[in-house]
Amino acid sequence: MKPTFLLIHGGPGFDQSYFYPYMNFLKRYFELHSYNLGSILTKYSLEGLVAELGDHISQFKRNSKKVYLFAHSFSSILTLKLNQDILNKVDKIILSNWVYDHKWISIFYKQFPQYKGLSFNSLKEMTLFYNSVYFENTVDGAKVLERIKYNDKLQKSVAGVYTKELSLDVSLQLNSHKIISISADKDKITPDTYIQIANLKYKLEKIRIDNSSHFPFIDQPKVFEEKLLSTLGK
Secondary structure (H helix, E strand, O other), X not given: OOXXXXXXXXXXXXXXXXXXXXXXXXXXXXXXXXXXXXXXXXXXXXXXXXXXXXXXXXXXXXXXXXXXXXXXXXXXXXXXXXXHHHHOOOOEEEEEOOOOEOHHHHHXXXXXXXXXXXXXXXXXXXXXXXXXXXXXXXXXXXXXXXXXXXXXXXXXXXXXXXXXXXXXXXXXXXXXXXEEEEEEOOOOOOOHHHHHHHHHHHOOEEEEEOOOOOXXXXXXXXXXXXXHHHHOOO
């Protein structure tokens, strides 16, 4: 039986589509799964998204010997806020271009003050505007972002967690032995220097993707595949 590999997308308010076809290489070794965050919720909240994720993990664990989580960007918060009983069921936690506290936003605006205070009519409009921030390969980036079905309501309901006081310290300490941390040298959203602070503090196993930004599996798919599989012993 292949281990389960669950892809958890970021946003908040994006969907699972941006993982494909870039992550399909994992099907050689895993039962690959993903879902749209908030898809079974009637009312959006951070707590609801965490509970939804926990339900998925528990379901997979009943049918699989091993469960791997791949949490990209915002979903690192959901993953690390899971009840420890749930995280004990997980064999590997892969955090890609991830957030561990609220300081990322001040780092971003210090580097890019021209973006502070901007307003947009929709999440899609805002995301497409930030294409060059998200991606090194902006041509492919635009195609990926256009394909996403955006959830403005979810984004407005939970986005504040990014900027409020946030600490995932306890979860990182308890689960550091099973975490793989991925960063990219040209990531403007969650910079490599920001992630390296957490890597050092919690002694995390790490992967760095060069010539890539916030979506390394899209900017550098071959390099990403080789490094991730090598780290997983595949």
